[in-house]
Amino acid sequence: MMGKLEVAYTEVIKAIMISSVQDEDDISFDQAGQWAEDIVKIAGELPKLSEVEKDESARAFFLQMAKHAGEIQNLAKSERWEGMMAALFRLQATCMGCHEKIRN
């Protein structure tokens, strides 16, 4: 279930890191926005899986994930560089928080 998520997440990181060195590059904003949108979608789909459905803390983590990915998406849409890195770190903290709590 995590495969798709990993791809989208890696692409967001790539897009954001690449933008930071090529500041004229608008394509990276598009990319970051699209992949972040994917994460929002996946975050909406995963809680419907039977193994997650009844797990309150997992659902809370997915809500967090959707929120932070949505922040990245909005910042990318308005091509606002500021705050994007911070949102990415919050997203990453959510991935790691859930892995620490739910996965062993």
Ligand code: HEC
């Ligand atoms: C709600 C909890 C939760 C969140 C949030 C979460 N994960 Fe996971 N992740 C898991 C669990 C549980 C597993 C192990 C079971 C599995 O693979 O289905 C896992 C496994 C993985 C793996 C190992 C590969 C695999 O398929 O087993 C990767 C990579 C991964 N997650 C990436 C991410 C990324 C990137 C994010 C954030 C964008 C994230 N995860 C957010 C619960 C979560």
